[in-house]
Amino acid sequence: MARPLPVFVLLGLGLAGCNTAPVGFGGIDPVVVEVDGSTFEVRRKGDAASSVRTNVEFARPATILSKAAQAIGQATGCDVVPGSLTGDQAIQRARLSC
Template identity: 45%
Template sequence: MLVMRYALCLVVLMLAACNTPSPGFRGIDPVRVKVGPSVFDVRVQDGQAEALRINSDYAPRMGPIGPRATLAIEQVSGCTVRRLGGDQAMIRASLNCGKVDAPPPVPPSYSCAVFTRPADGADGARIEEIVCDPV
């Protein structure tokens, strides 16, 4: 019975941490952005950004998620992503905002679509283009 209680507590703690920002971003309201099949809660502060992927999209590695997270962070912050790190669930970015003191205000969310078209060159080569509009 004691083991069952510990297991239940562990499950509750794991579920509570699913959409929790890191300590440096606590207290900042997230902006929800959808890029293709991925949904991110993006928080920006002092030249840094954090994007939490909140959908259940299968992503065993950062490869397909990185470009989507970069786009989401750039849309919310109004800055260029200099460096991206983290994993496929929590992405951290250093921003290059130029001489702008504060990021511009943004709409609460974006609707994005991924368009794929064939590319010249190798067989099966494709080009993906992500187009986003404020909602």
């Protein structure tokens, strides 16, 4: 009979994916930006950017998307193309205008 894994091992495995780059942005070092108490890791690839919110907080998607747009702008020095920002409370993507 197989022994179950200890709880701390399961938690570690579950958290291992929390700091992983989104699909298409692997191998790009993030720029960490804080906007009004929310922390984002922003990665840029050409005219596209992705942000991952890394702090724990309860927030509405619209609030996080607004903060993500600010974080992407700060990290890249570019404007987010209006209407291009998509995502949820965890991962956001946008097109850039530089």
